Amino acid sequence: MAPFSIRRLNSCDAEAYREVRLDGLLKHPEAFGASYDDEAGRPLAVTAERLDGGFVLGAFDRGEKLMGVAGLAIPTAVKARHKGTLWGMYVLPEARGSGLSRLLVDGIIAEARGRVERLLLTVVLSNAAALNLYRNAGFVEYGLEQRALRVDDAYFDEMLMALPL
Numbered sequence: 020m021a022p023f024s025i026r027r028l029n030s031c032d033a034e035a036y037r038e039v040r041l042d043g044l045l046k047h048p049e050a051f052g053a054s055y056d057d058e059a060g061r062p063l064a065v066t067a068e069r070l071d072g073g074f075v076l077g078a079f080d081r082g083e084k085l086m087g088v089a090g091l092a093i094p095t096a097v098k099a100r101h102k103g104t105l106w107g108m109y110v111l112p113e114a115r116g117s118g119l120s121r122l123l124v125d126g127i128i129a130e131a132r133g134r135v136e137r138l139l140l141t142v143v144l145s146n147a148a149a150l151n152l153y154r155n156a157g158f159v160e161y162g163l164e165q166r167a168l169r170v171d172d173a174y175f176d177e178m179l180m181a182l183p184l
């Protein structure tokens with residue numbers, strides 16, 4: 020039996036998703052555009068709506084505990100809806116190095132294929148694990164945004180990556 024199963028999350032998963040998401044935002048503020056303070060104050064109903072209305076994959080261990088998440092955003096604007104964005108990639112520390120992150124990335128790519136022409140993402144330059152993960156999945160760098168994120172008084176440059184589908 021595979022150690023992890025992957026499926027699309029829905030509003031019934033809102034509580035588990037919120038817990039994992041907030042863990043990531045708290046422990047790795049430089050890895051995400053969103054901030055812990057913004058999301059911690061949001062009602063659970065907003066998270067539930069986000070799951071039902073969007074596309075977020077969750078990876079569960081054999082005990083059905085949510086161990087990792089990744090999202091796909093596709094704009095509705097006519098001129099931008101050919102491009103999707105992989106966002107909110109997070110794997111709990113105890114599940115890292117297990118191949119779960121690649122399962123999530125591959126799941127997002129599979130969903131994006133046929134829906135968009137390009138899949139985009141941004142990743143902080145110093146995040147070696149994430150950069151390697153995305154490179155191995157076929158993403159290529161096409162730019163660098165300097166000082167893309169500011170966390171307190173520290174600035175972080177972000178690599179812009181794309182995968183043609």
Ligand SMILES: CC(C)(COP(=O)(O)OP(=O)(O)OC[C@H]1O[C@@H](n2cnc3c(N)ncnc32)[C@H](O)[C@@H]1OP(=O)(O)O)[C@@H](O)C(=O)NCCC(=O)NCCS
Binds near residue numbers: 047051111116143146
């Ligand atoms: C980014 C993240 C999802 C990657 O998941 P992971 O389980 O840690 O990644 P893996 O162990 O599968 O490693 C991915 C690749 O990077 C390599 N790697 C892992 N840690 C590394 C490190 N510190 N330095 C260099 N390479 C590293 C692995 O060897 C692997 O490459 P390989 O397949 O060629 O061997 C996870 O670390 C995480 O959730 N981090 C915090 C949040 C975050 O950074 N999210 C991404 C936002 S863009």
